[in-house]
Amino acid sequence: MTAESTRPRVVLGVGGGIAAYKVAELLRLLTESGHDVRVVPTRAALEFVGAPTWAALSGHPVATDVWADVHEVPHVRIGQGADLVLVAPATADLLARAAHGLADDLLTTTLLTARCPVVMAPAMHTEMWLHPATVANVATLRERGVEVLEPASGRLTGADTGPGRLPEPAGIFAAARRALAGRTAARDLAGRHVVVSAGGTREHLDPVRFLGNRSSGRQGWALASTAAARGARVTLVAANVALPEPSGVTVVPVVSAEELRGAVLAAAADADAVVMAAAVADFRPRDTQDTKIKKGAGEPDSVALVRTADVLAEVARAPRVRPGLVVVGFAAETGDAEGDALAHGRAKLATKGADLLVVNEVGGRGHPTGFEGAQNAAVVLGADGSRTDVPLGPKEALADTVWDLVRARWTDPKDR
Numbered sequence: 229m230t231a232e233s234t235r236p237r238v239v240l241g242v243g244g245g246i247a248a249y250k251v252a253e254l255l256r257l258l259t260e261s262g263h264d265v266r267v268v269p270t271r272a273a274l275e276f277v278g279a280p281t282w283a284a285l286s287g288h289p290v291a292t293d294v295w296a297d298v299h300e301v302p303h304v305r306i307g308q309g310a311d312l313v314l315v316a317p318a319t320a321d322l323l324a325r326a327a328h329g330l331a332d333d334l335l336t337t338t339l340l341t342a343r344c345p346v347v348m349a350p351a352m353h354t355e356m357w358l359h360p361a362t363v364a365n366v367a368t369l370r371e372r373g374v375e376v377l378e379p380a381s382g383r384l385t386g387a388d389t390g391p392g393r394l395p396e397p398a399g400i401f402a403a404a405r406r407a408l409a410g411r412t413a414a415r416d417l418a419g420r421h422v423v424v425s426a427g428g429t430r431e432h433l434d435p436v437r438f439l440g441n442r443s444s445g446r447q448g449w450a451l452a453s454t455a456a457a458r459g460a461r462v463t464l465v466a467a468n469v470a471l472p473e474p475s476g477v478t479v480v481p482v483v484s485a486e487e488l489r490g491a492v493l494a495a496a497a498d499a500d501a502v503v504m505a506a507a508v509a510d511f512r513p514r515d516t517q518d519t520k521i522k523k524g525a526g527e528p529d530s531v532a533l534v535r536t537a538d539v540l541a542e543v544a545r546a547p548r549v550r551p552g553l554v555v556v557g558f559a560a561e562t563g564d565a566e567g568d569a570l571a572h573g574r575a576k577l578a579t580k581g582a583d584l585l586v587v588n589e590v591g592g593r594g595h596p597t598g599f600e601g602a603q604n605a606a607v608v609l610g611a612d613g614s615r616t617d618v619p620l621g622p623k624e625a626l627a628d629t630v631w632d633l634v635r636a637r638w639t640d641p642k643d644r
């Protein structure tokens with residue numbers, strides 16, 4: 229590793245799978261957030277993405293075997309000097325070699341010499357992931373303290389689908405940050421069931437048109453994946469989100485506010501927390517046409533709207549099935565003549581009856597936050613009068629703060 233650097237030192241081991249191309253984006257997330265990354269691909273990885281890409285994106289030379297720069301003893305030094313070893317994609321072969329302590333290339337020798345946290349993000353075909361050999365290797369690695377992430381489910385290379393997809397780069401990045409912060413072992417949400425709503429509802433006017441909104445679902449996705457990584461059982465009620473499913477999470481897809489309400493209330497029945505990150509329509513068309521509305525004779529000159537149910541208020545006000553249920557809302561606010569964004573947030577927190585309200589000031593003072601981007605800044609207001617400022621940063625950082633605050637509010641013992 230570079231001696232001059234005081235930045236967190238990450239060894240990014242890249243296995244020989246097609247998902248290696250996605251790891252270039254992970255590398256960018258790491259370098260752009262100030263990590264000093266040394267990429268160690270396997271020989272097979274270079275068949276998918278070549279050494280110049282890794283060298284250019286990391287700013288370091290790239291080697292796969294132990295014979296380059298032998299005078300620097302790289303097979304020992306790289307692992308010893310790392311703050312984190314992150315392996316993505318971790319192929320079935322690489323998991324097997326790591327589990328058995330083989331040391332036949334630079335990455336496996338690095339894994340043997342590293343004394344820092346190790347995070348592995350698997351990617352392979354479903355059959356390989358579910359094979360007893362891989363299951364046993366993953367169990368061995370986890371027993372030794374390696375954090376092997378759950379692969380995502382979805383479309384694999386070729387026509388097949390199932391568990392085995394590489395988790396999204398943002399999710400791996402979040403796991404890496406947590407591991408660097410020493411929180412790998414703190415599965416501090418284990419035994420809890422949390423419900424997160426994400427995305428934006430669609431209220432149909434006719435079979436092709438709807439009233440919708442700009443929500444991408446990214447903040448809800450970050451909440452779900454960080455909660456899963458911290459050990460929670462997660463139900464993610466997803467309204468029209470185009471992102472790949474986060475791993476280790478149960479996704480319930482919905483379209484309209486009413487469907488979202490049904491899914492959230494059902495999942496909330498045994499939940500410890502409900503976090504409403506979805507942008508839920510406040511109004512829906514009073515009438516929905518079964519056939520497409522046409523121009524010409526009989527065309528409507530206005531659309532009558534009716535109010536939808538306020539799901540957050542309903543969950544917060546309902547008799548709490550679990551005495552410890554913590555309810556969190558999100559609010560995009562702007563200041564106006566009546567008061568600033570936070571004053572509006574305080575009023576909304578009280579009206580809704582939530583325990584916490586994450587307030588995004590939108591369009592204010594130069595940079596809009598929330599919506600499509602990967603970054604967010606917010607102030608989290610507590611019904612107890614507390615206030616937590618979260619500076620502009622990855623949506624995963626805001627998500628972690630929300631879970632810290634939720635966790636601090638659980639009063640019942642962790643008995644499940």
Ligand code: CTP
Pocket residue numbers: 485504505506507508509510536537538539540541556557558559560
């Ligand atoms: N929300 C909800 N059901 C609705 C509308 C909103 O559960 N029908 C939730 C959102 O998920 C979010 C919070 O309420 O957590 C705040 O939403 P927002 O639209 O900002 O609040 P409103 O009550 O609609 O207030 P406003 O009049 O400012 O739009």
